[in-house]
Amino acid sequence: MELEKFEYDNKIVRNFTVATMIWGVIGMLVGLLAATQLVLPDLNLTSWLTFGRIRPLHTNAVIFAFVGNGIFAGVYYSLQRLLKARMWSDKLSNINFWGWQIIIVSAVISLPLGYTSGKEYAELEWPIDIAITILWVVFGWNMFATILNRRVKHLYVAIWFYLATFVTVAVLHIVNSFELPLHFMKSYSWYAGVQDALVQWWYGHNAVAFFLTTPYLGLMYYFIPKASGRPVYSYRLSIIHFWALIFIYIWAGPHHLLYTALPDWAQSLGVVFSIMLIAPSWGGMLNGLLTLRGAWDKVRDDVVLKFMVVAVTCYGMVTFEGPMMSLKSVNIISHFTDWTIAHVHIGGLGWNGMLTFGMIYWLIPKIYKRELFSKKLANVHFWLGTLGILIYAIPLYWAGFMQGFMWQDFNPDGTLVNKDFLDTVTKLKPYYTLRAIGGGIYIIGVFIMMYNVFKTMLIGKLEVNEAVEAPSLPKLIGKEEGEHWHRVIERKPVRMIIVSLVVILIGGAVEIIPTFLVSSNVPTIASVKPYSPLELEGRDIYLREGCYNCHSQMVRPLRFETARYGEYSKAGEFVYDHPFQWGSKRTGPDLHREGVGNKQNRPDSWHYLHMLEPTDISPGSIMPSYEWLIDDDLDKTYSERKITAMRTLGVPYEIGYEEKVLEEMEVQARGIAENILKDLQPDDFSPQQVNKLKEKEIIALIAYMQRLGSDIHKDSEEILNK
Template structure:
């Protein structure tokens, strides 16, 4: 019987828009990456507060993850979904709202981050108004996508679409729960969670942002564009389904491996490690599935730059998914954590997997979207080699830097003392590797610029008017009795026909897998009292110290300084007593950090006098020769904003921090001014050159730094009374 054929057109205009956004933000994000790489070897490049390392580093990560990779995902999703589902996107208006909304978010990020407006949680730095925008735009995308699925003309939902669905659902859950915060003004908020729980939520989010933003959507793209480019079906469709479900089941558990040997409860850490090691198997199953898709087409790889990009992308995926589980093993992690090894691991994944897959996809799409031949195949080849050597240079340099510094931190001499007691000694050793990294990053950026040029020139050769071919496909017949074998036969929802119910059922299952796994870790962290014993001597920060902490966050100090001493002798010898979970119960947000470009500050309080800190902030290299820290002389002249202190203290009090009478109107400001006068008087007494600092930002920052780790020293009378931080 001849079916009734529906005629329709695909919306490729939206795909073209996302393609250009991908290229533009890719170049911008990687340019910022090169700038911050150079700042690490030439600290004088931190010439304005807006472009200092601490503020630019989050801009780099946000730009490459959410702007470059995000737009790349949308490019591929909008192109492939329409074709796999045999329907135009549900609504052109929603597509446009998604596109422009996402670009607006990126612009908002590019403006606010250099201004120091940040939540200071990695990859979740954007403040609450932008977070709300992200949630709204994500919902627009989700509605558009799911309605497209609902209106499809293809019964079976190809595995790439499964990966997209899982990504959309999970990213929404992660984004919402990690960004719950108490606003204390339009551009300031405090995380709803404190200390250990905040750290746990952050890395539950952080790790799964890698999983469900940088992995699963790109796997969907791999399962669509690799068969396309190789012109042969995926090696094993069954393996791809297994790959999907095992990833969804396992990834969500792995977050705690970012917090090994910290104050996180040991059981959570072990659970994270076990699931991370198990993740190796599905990841490699998927990687092998991708590579074997090229079976019988390997001869093409030598000639076709697109396949070259795909092969390196999948190889990088396999390398980083081998390395990830390895790094999650506690003993390996003890060496690698806080070093550049992690940065190298991230870049193998981001440059190799996301960067190369995106490049291959864009080169494949360009001639089809612009309806002309690619401007230069040769230039694409040149891009490939620039990118490959750039990535290798970057990775090898930074792996060496990480292992070297990790080993130096833990080295003892024959007398049992630290062999390199000065932190700066270990930093200086990295400089040649940092130069090599800057060179590798520059090469990768040059490759990106070549691609941008190639794609723009291809676009320039487009026809005067794009052809919009009419596609025909039979509508899905809404009567029972279809004969198509359904791999989920028997798993129907009552009241729905099989093919209608499948996406709903599937989405529910994915959400259940993600939520159940999350709750298995989150509930005990929040609700079992012994996980976070409180310490009686740990008190909230004073209003001035809180203001100093806000400045610490604004300047992005946490990007280079940890506040978490691990329970190793080489750490306690260098920094002081190891950190306890109860020390952080008033830390909204936690500021444990993830990389020690500079030394740990958890025990900084009382190590030096106030004047030392003032001098160090004004001229770091005068105090510590060869320091690579940016200078912050402006803190000595910028006035402290006393007017916001009360609002900030009130917000913290609403989160349960026991501020007592400080919440009375004006009380916090008064207390802050009194403490500032004391600190400023002490500085002026030590060095008469520094007068009039009592209303300057430096005073608040010094007060905060001098408080770090002080309470625990009074804690010999550790409280027996134990309450959970969940009740705070």
């Protein structure tokens, strides 16, 4: 058989590996800053460094920059070798690389500046969303063309995972990013309230599934056999693992919305599929670990395998814990507390982090044709990483359980033990300190790895184009007699990708379509009306500052919640919320019943003083000061256009309402400004002071806060009179 000579592209692998390390360190340092801010709120130095703005930067950087580049590095290395072909186009590879880095830089700039769509893990604004779509297509195109040009007959299981990743991430990103642009860096989600929540968590959950899990499972199926020198334990199991995982995962999103206003049937569906998910997840985990059967002695000496064993073990732990957290009784405690943060970091630091590090330590010596600079330092990194994870997670689990139980504590007379939400926060400070220390230790390990890897690179020389030989294959790709049907699928990548697409669409379709079709899923409430123009502006400030990162807007129908916050939240109250702002974590209290007429019923001046300096009102508060809201004038350039945009999305503002917008804003703002001044300087304020204050951003935000969850208290007579 004739041998063809060709070369593997190692430069692109090197580039992505370096980017993985650099963005990893940056993303983790931002996370460390955010973690430290919870202990030392003074570290919220400027508006663009507040927790609400940098927490999205941390999540986006770690998911899309660190893990994203890690995926590309691993895929570009393994794909070429598994297919015995160079990447189809060097140009596309380079566009993929530089384009991805530009997207990350744009995120690093835009998120701290407050440009956000307000949807978790999908915060980037619409121009960046479009750029991501284009780059993702470039990656898929390059991968696909390489598959079509391959010199082997069959696609190894790792490649199935890569293909499913490509197709599903494309679907998730596009569906969740439907938004109506208002201007260059501002848009509103097409969906509202419950529907937006369902789409968002269908996306959010499956971003974990298809960005943090399936590509890494592909890498596991390639790199563990390579590093251990042993084939995967069971190839049959890997086939079952693949199909079961991609089918079941897509259904589980609603477990992020238990006890919320989401229809019950959707919540139950999410729980059932989450429990089922244990089977394929553990099948895959065991398949990875059992690959090392008979080679455990190697694990003692080989640092790469050590990293991989910890990674796969962490994968096993989170995929057992996740389904447990989706049980409603457990979810009461885990939801909105630090338990969830601990859970995702076992996944992030353990599964993604440790597998990435193992892969880098294995891959860099291979493409630089020399031993790793220092095995000892790699071992130090391994122990720092492992210890860091433990010191990070254990205190945070403790904090989560503690706070969850503190929220639920009742006195014998039926009142709450911890009436003040803040009491349950200040008790967590020692745990937050330990968590930050654990994270710090983990990052020190990453710095040591960077030193070790860069040293290896300096001493060695990159084999930019690695020469190889393989038989050409045009004739081999054909049907054999008596061939099984699954072989046909895996031989034909186009079919493979279509079948994967159908499999993942089934779950999404069953969950999402009925919510849009059946109006009884979101019962409307007659007294719930659209926001006033000033409230809408205030809502945009709420989004810009990332308030949803610490405050939920979802009172669950549980006794300890209604005793603390008031009436539980109804689906019909969110029908005009583009996007929804239910949140997923309560570092501060829930805000859905913050508005007038509710349990809290705070005066406008309370909010004014609280935003100016939270610790003056609530000593010990860890909320940053938002003094710039008091200094800065509200930008009304788009106020009218916002009404038009909302109407396009289905909010029933009457035609021509835009003409009254500025006038109505003026009236409402003046009222709030007068209320504040009356309270702060009872007999002693001038009309000039009112005129100055009413223009400030804080006024719009207070208007929004006072509207929150207040519509259900307006009686029907008042509405009829209007």
